[in-house]
Amino acid sequence: MLATIINFSSNEARFLRHCLEEARLFSDQILIPVCDHFFDGKPENSSLLQGIYQAHPDITFLQYAWSKDNFYGRHSTHFWHNLSRLIGTYYVKSEITHILFLDVDEIVEGKRFARWLRTFPLSEYSALHLACYWYFREASYRAKKIEDTPLLTCKSALHYDALMNSEERGGTYQILEGKKLRYACKEDPLIHHYSWVRSKEECLRKVRSWGHSCERDWERHVEEEFSKPFSGRDFVHGYTFTKVEPYLKTGSYQPSNQKPDNVHYLTTRDIHKIDLELKFGA
Numbered sequence: 001m002l003a004t005i006i007n008f009s010s011n012e013a014r015f016l017r018h019c020l021e022e023a024r025l026f027s028d029q030i031l032i033p034v035c036d037h038f039f040d041g042k043p044e045n046s047s048l049l050q051g052i053y054q055a056h057p058d059i060t061f062l063q064y065a066w067s068k069d070n071f072y073g074r075h076s077t078h079f080w081h082n083l084s085r086l087i088g089t090y091y092v093k094s095e096i097t098h099i100l101f102l103d104v105d106e107i108v109e110g111k112r113f114a115r116w117l118r119t120f121p122l123s124e125y126s127a128l129h130l131a132c133y134w135y136f137r138e139a140s141y142r143a144k145k146i147e148d149t150p151l152l153t154c155k156s157a158l159h160y161d162a163l164m165n166s167e168e169r170g171g172t173y174q175i176l177e178g179k180k181l182r183y184a185c186k187e188d189p190l191i192h193h194y195s196w197v198r199s200k201e202e203c204l205r206k207v208r209s210w211g212h213s214c215e216r217d218w219e220r221h222v223e224e225e226f227s228k229p230f231s232g233r234d235f236v237h238g239y240t241f242t243k244v245e246p247y248l249k250t251g252s253y254q255p256s257n258q259k260p261d262n263v264h265y266l267t268t269r270d271i272h273k274i275d276l277e278l279k280f281g282a
Contacts, residue, residue, distance in 0.1 A: 002117070003029040003096040005088035007081060008104040009038060010045045011205045013052060015105045015194060017251030020056060025110030026117060027100070029093050030059050033084035037066035039209035047255035054260045055253055062087050064266040082164045087266065089163060090274045092155065098122060099158070101151045101169055105194045106132060107248060113190045126157035126178030132191035136234040139197050139246035143239035148183045150191050160279040192247050196234065200226040
């Protein structure tokens with residue numbers, strides 16, 4: 001049985017409806033961890049989040065508290081992304097055998113993925129990095145180079161240090177023991193990663209709070225990119241691109257002030273307990 005854990009914030013709302021539409025086709029459980037702040041400390045759009053939660057009553061959302069006082073003991077650019085996956089893993093049902101870790105801008109071709117799951121010897125592997133197409137600026141601009149960011153793991157192989165590795169999903173893959181495979185389905189990828197298919201404002205919000213925020217002057221790159229038409233190369237990797245028919249279907253949501261029943265609201269104390277339990281078996 002397969003659980004899908006999807007990292008999400010309201011800045012990625014345009015991707016969520018399609019991501020869930022596809023994930024429902026192959027997932028036995030779907031969990032979406034959401035922090036009540038962006039990872040740079042700016043408060044989330046709480047009314048928009050409530051509207052999103054209401055729009056998907058069949059999905060379990062895990063809204064957890066951000067801490068400006070360093071409550072969790074280690075603030076770093078990667079910590080909050082990892083914490084989302086840690087919280088999601090904690091709430092996975094006991095009968096689940098495998099976990100797919102996605103970011104919400106990674107859209108799986110659900111029917112094809114379900115067929116692949118039925119034929120691939122998944123039980124032989126502790127972890128797989130799944131090949132994906134990568135997109136920039138528009139959903140029609142697809143990089144010629146294949147990436148493999150999405151991570152599919154055996155639940156029993158996971159442990160605390162793997163989930164909290166500084167290299168995020170790549171580090172989780174590296175630290176897990178057992179048989180592993182990179183670029184699974186490279187010949188015909190099953191996943192579309194729309195990492196930079198956003199407005200200028202959404203790109204700026206992304207770079208202010210993501211796990212690579214300290215690596216470059218990302219805001220300058222974003223400003224320069226949106227000051228001119230797309231050049232055919234991205235500023236992240238320098239890939240070249242081909243133009244394709246877009247697979248992505250974007251969506252939008254209406255704000256709400258009502259708190260729906262499909263959300264677990266987690267305090268800093270709750271998160272501390274989860275952290276201790278998964279780290280020490282407390």
